[in-house]
Amino acid sequence: MFTALLKNLKENRRTIVFTEGPDARILEAAARLLSDPQAYRAMAHAANPYGDGRACRRIADAVLYHFGRSDRPPEAFQG
Numbered sequence: 290m291f292t293a294l295l296k297n298l299k300e301n302r303r304t305i306v307f308t309e310g311p312d313a314r315i316l317e318a319a320a321r322l323l324s325d326p327q328a329y330r331a332m333a334h335a336a337n338p339y340g341d342g343r344a345c346r347r348i349a350d351a352v353l354y355h356f357g358r359s360d361r362p363p364e365a366f367q368g
Contacts, residue, residue: 343364347363350363
């Protein structure tokens with residue numbers, strides 16, 4: 290899991306912001322996003338490498354379809 294996280298961080302230029310401990314940099318990161326339009330655009334328009342946020346709906350639709358409670362098959366993931 291950690292290796293995959295590091296790979297995603299490097300490939301997609303993600304940022305991890307620590308909120309506790311000696312690496313607590315949340316204020317610095319927030320200030321940068323508020324003051325640097327380019328950094329904000331990069332973060333605001335980054336693709337989510339973990340999905341599109343609709344997995345729960347697809348799972349529920351798949352269960353209903355499988356058990357004959359819906360005539361509509363689940364939406365296909367297009368990630």
